[in-house]
Amino acid sequence: MTSEIDSSALVTRASELIDLAMKAGADQADAVVVRSRSRSVSVRLGKVENTQSAESDDFSLRVFVGQRVASVSANPGFDLKALAERAVAMAKVSPEDRFACQADEKDLAHSYPDLDLFDPTEVSTDTLTDAALAAEEAALAVGGVTNSSGAGASAGAGGLVLVTSHGFSGSYMASRFGCSVSVIAGEGTKMERDYDYDSRLYFAELDDARDIGRRAGERVVKRINPRQVPTASNVTVVFDPRIARGFVGHIAGAINGASVARKTSFLRDRMGQQVLKSGLNITDDPLIVRGSSSRPFDGEGVKGERMVMIEDGVLNHWFLSTSTGRELGLPTNGRGVRGGTSVNPASTNLALEPGDISPQDLIRSIGNGFYVTELIGHGVNMITGEYSRGATGFWIENGEITYPVSEVTIASNLKDMFMRVTPANDIDRSFGTAAPTIAIEGMTLAGR
Structure with missing residues (x-):
């Protein structure tokens, strides 16, 4: 995770894309950027199996020419003018869709509340590793648990930037933290598996990893025989x-x-x-x-x-x-x-x-x-x-x-x-x- 992610540059780029689409012949258009940031760790039997970190800002442009619509997607760094012209050209040869449309201007949210969806807490890979290991250790400590299918912990954020040709411009981000563990009880053909997990927007509200592990262990032991x-x-x-x-x-x-x-x-x-x-x-x-x-x-x-x-x-x-x-x-x-x-x-x-x-x-x-x-x-x-x-x-x-x-x-x-x-x-x-x-x-x- 990182601190609050600034979307202003993406809003500006999306607005430029809309302007170019309208100049290329679109009657209406909207541009979306789907934002994603993630970091995760998975462990099994006390050893780290995998760590992942990813970031993406995926652009989509949708244009309307009469009742014809076309959409194109691109990654950051694309040529704005070329993308806009391509989308309009595609729309002009697309079949008509009498239901395809943008939202009416009267329905747009020109003001909206702060829903407190983003937690800027920095969570390191080491912290995620410690959480995953603690969850697995607590689960394996429950009497009757015989093996682990693995545990994991993650931190990330996702959000949306949206700009439309009829006056809407907005963005938001929401964070997400999680921890999970899956364990096995019994032996041979009588093995049973169960799991537990928690997922929250705010890191401080996430259940303690040891509690998650203990619950997983207790759940699977009850399933034996x-x-x-x-x-x-x-x-x-x-x-x-x-x-x-x-x-x-x-x-x-x-x-x-x-x-x-x-x-x-x-x-x-x-x-x-x-x-x-x-x-x-x-x-x-x-x-x-x-x-x-x-x-x-x-x-x-x-x-x-x-x-x-x-x-x-x-x-x-x-x-x-x-x-x-x-x-x-x-x-x-x-x-x-x-x-x-x-x-x-x-x-x-x-x-x-x-x-x-x-x-x-x-x-x-x-x-x-x-x-x-x-x-x-x-x-x-x-x-x-x-x-x-x-x-x-x-x-x-x-x-x-x-x-x-x-x-x-x-x-x-x-x-x-x-x-x-x-x-x-x-x-x-x-x-x-x-x-x-x-x-x-x-x-x-x-x-x-």
């Missing part, structure tokens, strides 16, 4: 918060405007209807101070606001960029994300809001069921909602977590799962997608 359980229908399945975050990601995918426009979402015809259990809310807020996925403006220069995407179980909004919104006949809600030379909608700080019951009481209330700590495979069909995934975890018996379970499959349909979710109150909002422990009734479990 798993059993299979009999096949059963109508099983209540409890998702650990780590797994619940992925479940909320499925909700986000289903209400993404791009998927709706492509007709690849099973919720595409459900706007204004109940899609989650009554009482449940899904929120998305890009303006949380020090939020993991916060941003002062989106990839088109639009300032997003906190939105209740699903309120009391009823679907209120899609995630929209300008072009996706135009395709659906709706205005953008500031969720556009630059991906290379394209803009697609995505969530920011997304959360399934918690319930009012502790995870212990939630588990106690279901009697018998299955507590999932890891999912395997990608058996989720977002067009139909069909859901079938391999799972490992622990059997719940008489309201208590008992023995480890592996080699089972859980299945249902996301439409049904969404209507049967009960959240606990243990949400951790330090992740870009946040969710508490959740219980889902009525799933099928395929075992022995």
